[in-house]
Amino acid sequence: MVTKDDLKVYAAKLMFDMDDEGYDRTLKEFETIEKHMEIIGKFDGIENVEPCVFPYVIYHADYREDIANNTLTNEEVLKNAHDTKANQIKVPKVVE
Amino acid sequence: MKSIMDLRNDLDNNKTTHTDLFNEAILKAHKYQDEFNSFVTIMDNMYYTKSDTLIDGIPYALKDNFSTKGILTTASSNILKDYIPVYDATVYKKLKDAGAVLVGKTVLDELAMGGTGTTGHTGSVKNPWDPSRQIGGSSSGSAASVALGIVPFSIGSDTGDSIRKPAAFGGVVGFKPTYGRISRYGLFAFASSLDHVGVFARNVKDTAIVTDIIKGKDERDMTSLPDENINYVDNLDNDIKGKKLFYIKEVVDLNLYKDAGEETISVLNKFYETVEKCKKLGFEVDEVSVDEKLLKAIYPSYMTISCAEATSNNSNLTGIIFGPRGEGKNINEIMFDARTKGFSELIKRRFIQGSYILQRENQERLFKNAQRLRRIIVDKMNEFYEKYDAMILPASGGIAPKFDSEIDRMSDRYLILENHMAIANFGGFPSITIPNGMVNNMPIGLNITGACFKDSLTLNIANKIEEELGYKNLIKEEYDV
Numbered sequence: 001m002v003t004k005d006d007l008k009v010y011a012a013k014l015m016f017d018m019d020d021e022g023y024d025r026t027l028k029e030f031e032t033i034e035k036h037m038e039i040i041g042k043f044d045g046i047e048n049v050e051p052c053v054f055p056y057v058i059y060h061a062d063y064r065e066d067i068a069n070n071t072l073t074n075e076e077v078l079k080n081a082h083d084t085k086a087n088q089i090k091v092p093k094v095v096e
Numbered sequence: 097m098k099s100i101m102d103l104r105n106d107l108d109n110n111k112t113t114h115t116d117l118f119n120e121a122i123l124k125a126h127k128y129q130d131e132f133n134s135f136v137t138i139m140d141n142m143y144y145t146k147s148d149t150l151i152d153g154i155p156y157a158l159k160d161n162f163s164t165k166g167i168l169t170t171a172s173s174n175i176l177k178d179y180i181p182v183y184d185a186t187v188y189k190k191l192k193d194a195g196a197v198l199v200g201k202t203v204l205d206e207l208a209m210g211g212t213g214t215t216g217h218t219g220s221v222k223n224p225w226d227p228s229r230q231i232g233g234s235s236s237g238s239a240a241s242v243a244l245g246i247v248p249f250s251i252g253s254d255t256g257d258s259i260r261k262p263a264a265f266g267g268v269v270g271f272k273p274t275y276g277r278i279s280r281y282g283l284f285a286f287a288s289s290l291d292h293v294g295v296f297a298r299n300v301k302d303t304a305i306v307t308d309i310i311k312g313k314d315e316r317d318m319t320s321l322p323d324e325n326i327n328y329v330d331n332l333d334n335d336i337k338g339k340k341l342f343y344i345k346e347v348v349d350l351n352l353y354k355d356a357g358e359e360t361i362s363v364l365n366k367f368y369e370t371v372e373k374c375k376k377l378g379f380e381v382d383e384v385s386v387d388e389k390l391l392k393a394i395y396p397s398y399m400t401i402s403c404a405e406a407t408s409n410n411s412n413l414t415g416i417i418f419g420p421r422g423e424g425k426n427i428n429e430i431m432f433d434a435r436t437k438g439f440s441e442l443i444k445r446r447f448i449q450g451s452y453i454l455q456r457e458n459q460e461r462l463f464k465n466a467q468r469l470r471r472i473i474v475d476k477m478n479e480f481y482e483k484y485d486a487m488i489l490p491a492s493g494g495i496a497p498k499f500d501s502e503i504d505r506m507s508d509r510y511l512i513l514e515n516h517m518a519i520a521n522f523g524g525f526p527s528i529t530i531p532n533g534m535v536n537n538m539p540i541g542l543n544i545t546g547a548c549f550k551d552s553l554t555l556n557i558a559n560k561i562e563e564e565l566g567y568k569n570l571i572k573e574e575y576d577v
Contacts, residue, residue, distance in 0.1 A: 002452065010451035011444065014407055015414075015428070016435040018444050026445045033449060036396035040465045042389065043472070051467030052474060054289055055275040055524025056548050062322075064315055076182035080418030089417060091427045 002030050097121060097245045099569055100154055100302040107153050114153030114197055118142045121155040121199045124246045132222045132244060134237040135200040136160045137168050144197050150305050150329075152195030157241040157250040160201040161208050163282035164188050171284050172204045172216030175413045175438025178420065185282020186314045187251055187293055194309045199247050202237025206443050208253055208286045209406060210234050211261060212497075215442050220499065223265060224572045225538050229496040232262035235296070239266040242296045245571045249297040249306050255286045256398050257491075257517035259294040260529040264491035264541025267531050267570040269562075270296050271303045273551040275524025276321040278307070279314035287405035290398075290521040299568045300530060300559040304328040307551070324549070331552045332559040337378035339557060340484040343371065346388045347489055347512050356509060359494045362535040367490045370532055370542055373564050374488065379557075381488075384480060388512070393469045395515040398522075400453050400466035407450035413438065474523040481547035486557050489516060491529045491541030520545045526554040531567035539570060 004023050007030075011017060018026070074087050083090040097120065098106070106112045125138045137160070146152065158164065161171040163181040170176045184192070191198075203216040213221035213236030221236035223229040224243040231240050235252030239262035242250050252259040254272040263270025272294030280291055293310070297303040308328050314320040346352070348367055353360050374381050415422045415434025422433030439447070453462045480487065493513035520527035525545050532542035544561065546554030562568055 006452075007448055010448045010455070014411075014435070014447050014451050015432045016439060016444055016447070017432070018436075018441060022441045022444065025441070026448055029445060030452075033399075033452075036399065037462055039389070039393050039396050040400065040469060041461055043393075043465075043469065046465055046468050046472075049468040049471055051464050052471035052522070053467060055474070055522065061318070062315075070183075070316060072182055077417075079182055080179055082415070082421035091416060091430065092425060094427065096426070 002027070002034065097124065097155070097248055099298045100151060100248045100305055103154055103248060104150055114144055114195075115142065117153060117155050118144075118197050118199065121247055124244070125200055125241070128244050128246065131227060132224060132240055133219050134202055134221060134240040134244065134246065136170055136172060136203050136216070136218055136237070138200040139198055142197055143192065145192060145195060147193065147195030149194040149309055151191070151309060153197065154195075154249070155197045155199045155247050156191065157200050157202050157238055157247045158188060158198060159204055159235050159238045159250070159252045161204055161253060161284040162188055162251065163284070164198070164201065167201065169201065170217065171207050172218065173206045173438065173443070174217045174440070175415070175419050175434065177217060179418050183282065186279035186316060187310050188282065190310045191251075200241070202235070202241055202250060204236060205234035206440055207284070207406070207410060208234040208255060208258060209443060209446050211256070211258065213262070214499070215440060217440070223496045225267065225496070229498050229538070230265065232265040232496060234258040235262055238296050239263055239268060239270065242266070242268045242298060243572060245573050249295060249302055251310075252294055252296055253283055253286070254292045254294050254521065255290045255402060256515075256521055259296065260491055260517050260527060260541070260543055263296060263529040264539070264543075265496035267539030267567075267572070268296050268298060269300055269303050269528065269530050270294065271307065271526075271528040271555070272520070273307055273311065273526045274321065274548050276319045277311050277526070277551055279312070279317040279320045281314055281316040285409040287402035288409060289405060290402055292521065292524075298571060300528070300555060300562045301329065301332055303528070304332055304555050304559075307555075321549070326552045328552050328555050331556050334556045336557055336560045338380065339378075339486075340380045340382070341374055341486050341488050341557070342382045342384045342480055342484045343488050344391070344516070345383045345385050346391055347516055353509070359535060363490050363492070363494060363540050366533050366535065366540060367542070370561070370565065371488070374561060377560060377564050382484070386476060390469070390473060390476070391512045391516065394473065394518055395511055397466040397469040397473075398515065398518040399449065400462050401470065403446050403450035404453045404463050407447050407454065410447070470522045473519060477519060477523050477525065478547070485550070486544050486546045486554060489543050490532070491517065491543040495535050495538035495540060517543055524548055526551040528554060528558045530558055530562050530565070531570045532565060533567060
């Protein structure tokens with residue numbers, strides 16, 4: 001059974017937090033989620049099935065030449081950054 | 097606003113110009129914006145490149161999760177509320193090159209993760225047929241903008257049924273072709289193995305016209321399919337006599353819904369009427385059976401795979417390279433703060449679900465098993481496609497829900513009927529929803545799903561059924577006249 005503390009750990013691993021009521025609602029939602037998840041485990045012999053990670057088998061794949069193309073300019077890359085300096089994105093010191 | 101083909105005639109006969117059409121669309125977009133909220137951005141200026149395609153000079157709308165250089169693109173999330181892309185999505189570029197004129201960027205469920213049209217950062221999208229009802233999602237504004245007659249076509253994305261469900265609720269056509277048929281380059285990824293690009297329009301022919309233009313191999317999307325050199329429009333009227341359709345008994349059996357409301361029964365009755373019409377048209381239609389347990393596993397498997405993929409895809413939303421910068425003493429605190437402030441609670445709940453699924457102790461039991469179920473379901477469908485040309489089913493078990501609806505679409509009764517369209521995302525099958533008439537003065541949809549790579553045949557079948565049903569160009573303002 002998932003607990004509120006578990007949910008806080010899961011959120012922290014993805015680097016965000018919620019208010020307490022948010023965790024309460026998530027916990028409530030997990031009652032349904034866990035019920036649905038039980039369905040997934042209920043198939044005999046499922047362990048012998050190869051997991052499907054793509055809609056269909058690709059028989060043919062093209063590889064492009066290893067030539068740089070479609071690159072962005074420095075100005076374009078920095079355009080949406082909040083803080084920049086000397087053509088780079090500025091963040092606090094990593095080594096304090 | 098008329099259909100693409102009618103507008104083409106008007107343009108070619110100098111009855112209108114692309115500027116007139118753009119102005120008309122913009123005017124209408126503004127007129128309906130307060131009430132229905134289709135758009136995040138309505139364009140101030142027209143960008144037009146002359147071309148000789150069928151959509152030259154035709155206005156359209158684009159879901160706000162496609163990258164458009166120099167034009168705000170938010171994915172309807174606060175974490176991207178000021179983001180101005182620096183490159184064009186392939187779909188947008190192809191439409192520009194074909195002479196289509198962008199009217200606006202449409203509202204979606206935040207980051208395309210939802211099916212209600214209520215979670216975008218600029219508010220809920222209302223159903224053009226009844227503003228007290230949802231239009232569905234996640235391509236909510238794209239569906240509404242066509243249903244309102246603002247534009248003759250729009251572009252959406254579909255990971256579970258995000259084009260085909262709102263199309264049903266809005267009374268328009270919604271099509272997602274085979275996975276990889278249209279490049280995903282520049283589409284903000286939700287769940288990469290399930291994400292499709294697709295089209296909304298007023299009829300099947302217009303849908304085919306647009307798909308013909310935006311499909312094709314793209315070196316920037318390694319999953320895009322090789323060109324097949326088939327023109328879908330040219331094959332819409334092919335003879336369908338003897339083509340074989342099937343529907344799944346366990347999805348639509350009236351005995352399963354004995355104590356369901358009048359609305360669900362009406363939707364199912366309409367479906368069976370359509371089955372009879374298909375037979376009259378010359379289709380063979382069979383009822384097939386699928387283990388109900390397997391059908392009930394579609395939704396949980398979909399949620400498992402999509403939430404897990406989404407947590408990974410959205411890890412680039414940190415507020416460092418783009419998006420609102422968070423506060424903090426170090427880079428981790430800055431990212432933590434940006435993500436805490438930037439995502440709505442609903443998105444956080446989906447991410448927590450993804451995180452839970454990806455915990456080491458859950459990966460085998462949940463994530464891998466969901467992927468195994470995906471294979472079982474896709475294999476089952478491919479078995480059917482050895483014998484049949486397409487599957488037909490109702491797009492939903494009801495009409496568009498009220499905003500304050502208390503019907504639980506995730507309850508046991510509706511778990512299959514409301515979520516079966518994700519099958520087409522599991523297997524990458526071409527899938528289209530067309531209007532199937534009205535129930536309680538609201539449109540309902542028929543979903544048609546073909547075999548992989550058989551996009552042309554799927555559109556051909558849809559076109560023939562659309563002709564027989566007679567709900568072409570089902571636009572609210574014209575329906576009322």
